[in-house]
Amino acid sequence: MKDAVRIQLEDFSQDEEIAALRASSKRMGGIATFIGCARDFSEGREVTQISFDAYGSMAVGEMNKLRDEATKKFALLGVRIVHRVGVVGAGEQIVFVAAGAEHRAPALQACQWLIDELKQRVPIWKKEITPQGEAWLTPHP
Amino acid sequence: MIRVLFFGPVAERVGKSEVQVVFKAGMRLLDVREQLQVKYPAAFEIVCFTAVNGEHVLDMSLPLTEHSDVVFMSKFSGG
Numbered sequence: 332m333k334d335a336v337r338i339q340l341e342d343f344s345q346d347e348e349i350a351a352l353r354a355s356s357k358r359m360g361g362i363a364t365f366i367g368c369a370r371d372f373s374e375g376r377e378v379t380q381i382s383f384d385a386y387g388s389m390a391v392g393e394m395n396k397l398r399d400e401a402t403k404k405f406a407l408l409g410v411r412i413v414h415r416v417g418v419v420g421a422g423e424q425i426v427f428v429a430a431g432a433e434h435r436a437p438a439l440q441a442c443q444w445l446i447d448e449l450k451q452r453v454p455i456w457k458k459e460i461t462p463q464g465e466a467w468l469t470p471h472p
Numbered sequence: 473m474i475r476v477l478f479f480g481p482v483a484e485r486v487g488k489s490e491v492q493v494v495f496k497a498g499m500r501l502l503d504v505r506e507q508l509q510v511k512y513p514a515a516f517e518i519v520c521f522t523a524v525n526g527e528h529v530l531d532m533s534l535p536l537t538e539h540s541d542v543v544f545m546s547k548f549s550g551g
Contacts, residue, residue, distance in 0.1 A: 367551050383550065384480040386543055389526045390550075414550060426551050446551060454523070454543075455550025456480025467481035468549045 335410065336394045338385055338455075340417040343427055348411045352431050356408040361435035363442035365428040371421035373468075376461045381425070381468075383416040386454040390414070393453045397445055405441035407432050412445065414455060474504055474536060477543045478515070485515035495538045502532040504542055518546040 332351065345366060352362060369381045398410040409431040419425055428449070430441035457468045474493040483489045493504050501524060509516040522529050523543040524536070536542070 384483070385550070386477070386479050386523070386545070389523055389543070392526055450548065450551040452548070453550050454479065454521075454545055454548055456546065457549045458480070467484070467546075469547075 336391065336398050336412045338387060338390055338394075338414045338416050340415065342415070342424055343413045345424075345427060345429075348413065348427055348429055352409045352411050352429050356431065358433060359408050359431040359438075360433050361438040362429060362431045363435070363438040364430075365426075365442050365446050366424055367426040367446070369419045369421050369423050369425055373459055376459070376463065378421055378459045378461055380418050380420050380460040382418045382458045382460060382465070383414075383425075384456045384458070385414075385416045387416070390453050390455055394449065397448050397452065400448075401430065401441045401445050404444070405430065405432060405437040407437065407441055410441075410445070412449065414449070414453070416455070418460075473539065474499070475539070475541050476504065476508065477541060479543070479545060480549075481518060481546050482515050482544060485518070486512045493542075495536070495540075499536045500532070501529060501534045501536060501542065504536065505532065505544065508544070516544065519544045520547045521545040 394412045411429045413427040428445045430438045432438040474495050476491050478486045525541050
């Protein structure tokens, strides 16, 4: 079974992630998910690929802290967080977040909180690869 | 030795992903930063966060120990 919180080079299956989350508890009344994808256009430029670099051990450590904090803060029954590293093509999936709770409100709130906090706290950097060259991305809100 | 790691845009500006700094008794995190900042000023223009042994550190007076892992990082852009 794949770890609930992980970084990986390869693509992920949201169906597999949701199935794993559902298998962890039959008390979940709501599961909220977020998938971040690689856009093919950014700041007026065509983007063909995005390359991700990560401080792997710390990234996974911080993602596990996020899971633990979200579980307490929103009384979650399960969390899954998967982030890809390496080169991701335009249109491909980058990150998956799922939060399961007894009711929809905490699941939805936790999902947004998790992706917002991930962007602030997890040491991962993205570089956009365009026909004109490559550039590290300045974070957006 | 202290192992100093760089990732992403900081690594690009340094020109490598790792350097070694000779450990000296009483060495603080600030000492390592000052030593490397002189050598790689462009990289340290974008450094926002520091980690020691995988944990965020705000206090630059933190004492280091032999074989510590130090990372100077720019603002994150994952997700």
